[in-house]
Amino acid sequence: MERWQRLDHASQRQYREGDMSGYRATRSAMGEMAKSLERDPQLESILANRKRELGIRMDFDAGMSVGKQLTLNYGLGRGRGLGL
Incomplete structure (x- = not known):
């Protein structure tokens, strides 16, 4: 929980500062964390x-x-990055 929140704050700061690489x-690290939940x-x-x-x-699907x-x-899926 704490790591997720730190990453979220860091990504917001990086975006504001124009650090697109960071x-x-x-965001990639956040995506990997989200995917790992499906295995746990x-x-x-x-x-x-x-x-x-x-x-x-x-209001997201409860199921x-x-x-x-x-x-x-958080828009961490592949489709968003591929412009789909």
């Missing part, structure tokens, strides 16, 4: 109750995994 690297059902379950702290909108919600909410 921004992309930080126990952590996924714990984080499901902390969606607001993770910045997940509460969707937290990892998938993070990926969509």
Whole structure:
């Protein structure tokens, strides 16, 4: 949780400062964290109750995994980077 929040703040700062290389690297790390949740059902379950702290909108599909919600909410999926 703390690492995610640090990465989120860092990516926002990097974007504001125009550090696009750092921004992309930080967002990539966030994407990898989100993907790893799909392989850890126990952590996924714990984080499901902390969606607001993770910045997940509460109107997202309740049946969707937290990892998938993070990926969509933060635009960390492949499709966004490929312009799809």
